Amino acid sequence: MNKNSTAFGAPGKTKTGNAIEMWTFAHQLQRIAQGKTLRIITDQAATSHWSCDGLATANDTETRDPGIGCWFVDLPSKNFPAGASIVFTVRWPEGWAGEDFQVVIAESKPTKNIL
Numbered sequence: 001m002n003k004n005s006t007a008f009g010a011p012g013k014t015k016t017g018n019a020i021e022m023w024t025f026a027h028q029l030q031r032i033a034q035g036k037t038l039r040i041i042t043d044q045a046a047t048s049h050w051s052c053d054g055l056a057t058a059n060d061t062e063t064r065d066p067g068i069g070c071w072f073v074d075l076p077s078k079n080f081p082a083g084a085s086i087v088f089t090v091r092w093p094e095g096w097a098g099e100d101f102q103v104v105i106a107e108s109k110p111t112k113n114i115l
Contacts, residue, residue, distance in 0.1 A: 039073070
């Protein structure tokens with residue numbers, strides 16, 4: 001292998017990163033890069049009650065069941081400015097989570113070429 005090749009044989013491969021950031025009750029993200037999708041994962045069917053404008057308006061989005069023992073809802077951040085916060089809580093059939101959670105949208109960083 002020459003010095004310009006990667007382990008996969010593609011010289012100058014561009015690092016793209018993930019388009020989705022995952023939030024769970026065990027892994028509570030504090031921030032995501034602008035443009036990424038915030039995926040809220042729960043262990044049962046639920047509704048995500050969320051806002052990105054300080055609760056001036058709110059949205060209710062049902063989780064989806066992919067058939068693998070967890071449920072999720074995706075909240076895109078591409079339409080929200082850097083510095084905004086996604087504030088949300090979760091409602092299960094038996095009641096509310098009992099607290100609000102917040103994830104700040106950070107300015108996205110440009111991708112880098114790796115060699």
